[in-house]
Amino acid sequence: MTRVARAWSAVLRRAERRLPSLTRLRSPEALPIVLHRRRIYIVPTGFGLGFTVLLAVMVLGALNYSNNSALLLTCLVGAAAAGSMLVAFRTLDGIALTAIRAQTVVAGEDVPLTIDIAPGKRTRSSLQMDVAGRRLAFAVVSDVSVTLELALPTEQRGYMAMPRMRLFTTWPLGMFRAWSWLHPEHKVLVYPRAEAFGPPPRDPSLDADRGRPHPGDEPAALRMYRPGDPRRQIAWKLSARHEFLLVKDMEQPAPEAEWQLSWQSMHGMDNESRIARLARWVNEAHLAGYRWSLALPDRLFDVAQGDEHFHRCMTALALQP
Amino acid sequence: MNFLYALTHKVREAPISAGTFNLVCITMACVVAVHASHLPIWLTLLLGFALLASHWRRRHRPGKTPMWLKLPLTLGLLAGIVVWYGNLFGREPGSAFAVGLLVLKTFECETVRDVRVAVAFACFALMAALLSDQGLVVTVAVALAIVPALMSLRSLEPGQAQRTITQAALPALGLLAAAVPLALLAFLFVPRLSEPLWGAPAADTAKPGLSSSMSPGDLTELLTDDSAAMRVSFDGVAPGPDQRYFRAFVMWNFDGRRWDHGYGRRGEVAGLLPQGPVATYEITLEATHRRTLPALDVPMAAPEGARLSADRELSSNDRIDDVRRYRLSSALGYGLQADLDENTRRLGLQLPPNFDPRARALAQQWRLTFGQNDEGIARAALGLFHDGGFRYTLAPAPLGRDSIDDFLFNTHEGFCEHYASAFTFLMRAAGIPARVVTGYQGGFYNRLGQYLLVRQSNAHAWSEVWLAGRGWVRFDPTGAVRPERIAADGTSAGDGSGPWYQPAWLQAARNRWDIVNRLWAQGVTGFDALRQRSLLQPFGVREAPPSMLVTILASGICLLAAIGLGWALYRRPEGDVAQRALARLKARLERRGLASRASEAPGHYFSRAARFWPSQRKELESLGTLYNHLTYARSEPAPELARRFARMAREFRPPRVVK
Known part of the structure; x- marks a missing residue:
């Protein structure tokens, strides 16, 4: 390595240390x-540049015609314009992005997000945020956090990184634009999209007793009357042939369906189609209140039901390689 | 409490709010108002009406203005200005056209871009108003008009909490106020051009002022004009009222009606022999658009950038288009041109033939009566004016062909120029060299401001008569008729007492107001390249070159920028005493190699620190216990405990880790 290259890389290292946002632009950072x-940049806007040219013309004219009043007031306007740069900086300085909350959605839907912005001890006007092609404008009052709501489009299952966001302001005169890039290290989980139509799950154990009456259709058993049983549950016709009263036992829980969902049960399908089908089955089972188990190539979720089981299964499906 | 504002994909394209449009209309109204003094009245009224119409239209017929409305309005404005002024180019029609276009711009102020363009050019038009008048009042008016302009720009920014108009005005005023130091610095040190880069603007209308010729009735307009002509501050005592004669033009040529100055006589400057006190003073002259510099009788030498004519009139090397300041010394008692050469004597006796026979006869008669006593003849003429039934009036009867005869024997009324003209004529007819001098006489001595204010209405004409052995001697025939015109600390030359609309208290107020104007003229308007160079005189720099001014300007800007940055970077410390002390301690310990983690509670941090520096274990643990006690044991931390924690944290010295 030549001395020049070494020196240059030293300069770059120093620049990155002094201006962290140069590197933070590339790597996400923790909330x-x-x-x-060091991470707020300011440039004049097009209007600011135009106004500067106009001010220059005014100064030149005032000097040429030795018109001191005009010179004084032009200087005043120019100084106010320059001061607005500091105001723009102060509008962004010290503001904090404290939290991001996202709901889970399936791929293809927009995921609703909330972003918490803490203003610190300063009231800030006219902040704007560019995120995913949308632009939000808001103001914050000192010490009161603001929650921004937005929706991000999703395309595929798995973790979706937060897009780079730009927080900027042209406050107060629109002549300077101060901005900072925000790239939070926050991932949004996107569930796989279920297929629209498809066969119900085929289970060998269910095949065996096909034709058995579906549970819940008929009284499951008869038993002897116990004092306290409601009268309408007494099976009068059957009791007539016996010496004692028989009661239709409705309280016995009907045997629930157990879906054994398995990655291996599908043949001749690619991974995404399997995931989509499994996702549909899991959805259906969850909605119907069935119990299900899910066997994936790398792990097995034993038979269970409920929200937690559902989310575990869907997460595993979402994160399938 | 959440502020969540509407999400719009393209905010910039959004139509502007009603509040913004109102502010733009106010800005445009201010532009029209500061230009009103030089716009024709019909245009001012029409523009005001157009502004109202535009406001009404946006309120009741929102949307784009159709072209069939905009085009005729613009063409109408153009036609009106061309018809009124005769052309479109030049300062007056140009600024009228610009103001008109700005007002018409409100008809198509729909987007952010429109408003920004309108406001930027409104600023330009506001400054242009100062080209025609840069007095204090107009300047302050323009400065105030900047406020609604800035407010319009502020109101364009999206995502603001709703505000009332005063809540919106205060920050804009604050921004302007904060800009004052930088503006003053730039104003003082931006190097002035010693010569204009391009042609200085030609005055469209010559200001009324002394002119280089004089015919009866010329001065009437001037004598009723109470605007300031110049201000004189004397070193030491000001000369008495009877000595306050400021000469501007010496007139030799008379064609029977008009006295003419020509172009000033060149040649050897008339010799001056001072006799008596010498007054040293500084004159601040308002712009006259001429070259002549009035000077107290009789200037001893020309100031820099000016020269003396043969008759000791001062004229500047360039035209006085701005306020001019110059220092002079004048001999109050003098012998001027003791020896009269033949040429000058002939000039001083020149009279047009075949005019005014009765006056000539009178002069011949005096010559017979008084013999060689020239001064006696002059006294006789003054006596004629004093006792001959003459009356001082600013509205005399018009004079016929033989104007002097008509005045002397017929109308008997007139003002200074009639008297000076007739007196000089009589002297010449009697064979005594004489000439008319015009200038200013008198003035109001402002005790508060210690200066003499000379108004246009102090314009005056008198005579100088050459007497053997004494040179040119001033005779003021007007004084013979109306002594108070000369002696009074007069404010106005009008006949009788002041007019009914100028009561005494108003005059007094005006005189005080004039001090302010004078300060403005001296400090701001008259701050030219010359005075800028002597700006650093109190610091021992006799003449600061432009490079030095630029250096000072740059360093001053750096200083102000540093102050501004300090303000911008300052953050109010967050948290209470203990939290701040903890944050400082953490920062210090981080430099010694123990960074705190984001997810770490203070107690955990301190126990980790105790493991990190086992030798300081006790102190660190007690710090941790104290902090936990402070923060979590009570809802309100006891102040003395917090202070104790802060002191302990400050005094904690982590051991140096030897690696």
Whole structure:
């Protein structure tokens, strides 16, 4: 390595250390993200440049015609414009992105997000945020957090990284634009999209007793009357042939269906189609209140039901390689 | 409490709010108002009406203005200005057209971009108003008009909490106020051009002022004009009222009606022999758009950038288009041109033939009566004015062909120029060299401001008569008729007492107000390249070159920028005493190699620190216990405990880790 290249890389290292946002642009960072002077950039807007040219013309005219009043007021307007740069900086300095909350959705839907912005001890006007092609404008009052709501489009299952967001302001005069890039290290889980139509799950154990009456259709058993049983449950016709009263036992829980969902049960399908079908079955089983088990190539979820089981299964499906 | 504002994909394209449009209309109204003094009245009224119409239209017929409305309005404006001014180019029609276009711009102020363009050019038009008048009042008015302009720009920014108009005005005023130091610095040190880069603007209308010729009735307009002509501050005591004669033009040529100055006589400057006190003073002259510099009788030498004519009139090397300041010394008692050469004597006796026979006869008669006593003849003429039934009036009867005869024997009324003209004529007819001098006489001595205010209405004409052995001697025939015109600390030359609309208290107020104007003229308007260079005189720099000014400007800007950055970077410390002390301690310990983790409670942090520096275990653990006690044991931490924690944290010294 030549000396020049070494020196250059030293300069770059130093620049990255002094201006962390150069690197943070590329790598996401942990919450909370607090904006500070090394990551806030300011450039004049097009209007600012145009206004500067106009001011220059005014100064030149005032000097040429030795018109001191005009010179004084032009200087005043120019100084106010320059001061607005500091105001723009202060609007962003110290603001913090404290939390991001996302709901889970299936791929293809928009995921609703909330972003918490803490203003610190300063009231800030006219903040704007560019995120995923949308632009939000908001103001914050000192010490009161603001929650921004937005929706991000999703395309595929799995973890979706938060897009790079730009927090910027042109406050107060629109002549300077101060901005900072935010790239929070926050991932949004997107469930796989279930297939629209398909066969119900085929289970060998269910095949065996096909034709058995579906549970819940008929009284499951008869038993002897016990004092306290409601009268309408007494099977009068049957009791007539016996010496004692028989009661239709309705309270016995009907045997629930158990779906044994398995990655291996499907043949000749690619991974995504299997995931989509499994997702549909899991959805159906969850909605119908069935119990199900899920066997994936790398892990097995034993028979269970309920929200927690559902989310575990869907997460595993979402994260299938 | 959440503020969540509407999400719009393209905020910039959104139509502007009603509040913004109102502010733009106010800005445009201000532009029209500051230009009103030089716009024709019909245009001012029409523009005001157009502004109202535009406001009404946006309220009741929102949407784009159709072209069939915009085009005729613009063409109408153009036609009106061309018809009124004769052309479109030049300062007056140009600024009228610009103001008109700005008002019409409100008809198509729909987007953010429109408003920004309108406001930027409104700023330009506001500054242009100062080209025609840069007095204090107009300047302050323009400065105030900047406020609604800034407010319009602020109101364009999306996502603001709703505000009332005063809540919106205060920050804009604050921004302007914060800009004052930088503006003053730039104003003081931006190097002035010693010569204009391009042609200085030609005055469209010559200001009324002394002119280089004089015919009866010329001065009437001037004598009723109470605007300031110049201000004089004397070193030491000001000369008495009877000595306050400021000469501007010496007139030799008379064609029977008009006295003419020509172009000033060149040649050897008339010799001056001072006799008596010498006054040293500084004159601040308002712009006259001429070259002549009035000077107290009789200036001893020309100031820099000016020269003396043969008759000791001062004229500047360039035209006075701005306020001009110059220092002079004048001999109050003098012998001027003791020896009269033949040429000058002939000039001083020149009279048009075949005019005014009765006056000539009178002069011949005096010559017979008084013999060689020239001064006696002059006294006789003054006596004629004093006792001959003459009356001082600013509205005399018009004079016929033989204007002097008509005045002397017929109308008997007139003001200074009639008297000076007739007196000089009589002297010449009697064979005594004489000439008319015009300038200013008198003035109001402002005790508060210690200066003499000379108004246009102090314009005056008198005579100088050459007497053997004494040179040119001033005779003021007007004084013979109306002594108070000369002696009074007069404010106005009008006949009788002041007009009914100028009561005494108003005059007094105006005189005080004039001090402010004078300060403005001296400090701001008259701050030219010359005064800028002597700005650093109190610091021992006799003449600061432009490079030094630029250096000072740059360093001053750096200083102000540092102050501004300090303000921008300052953050109010967060948290209470203990939290701040903890944050400082953590920062210090981090430099020694123990960074705190984001998810770490203070107690855990301190126990980790105790493991990190076992030798300081006790102190660190007690710090941790104290902090936990402070923060979590009570809802309100006891202040003395917090202070104790802060002191302990401050005094904690982590051991140096030897690696």
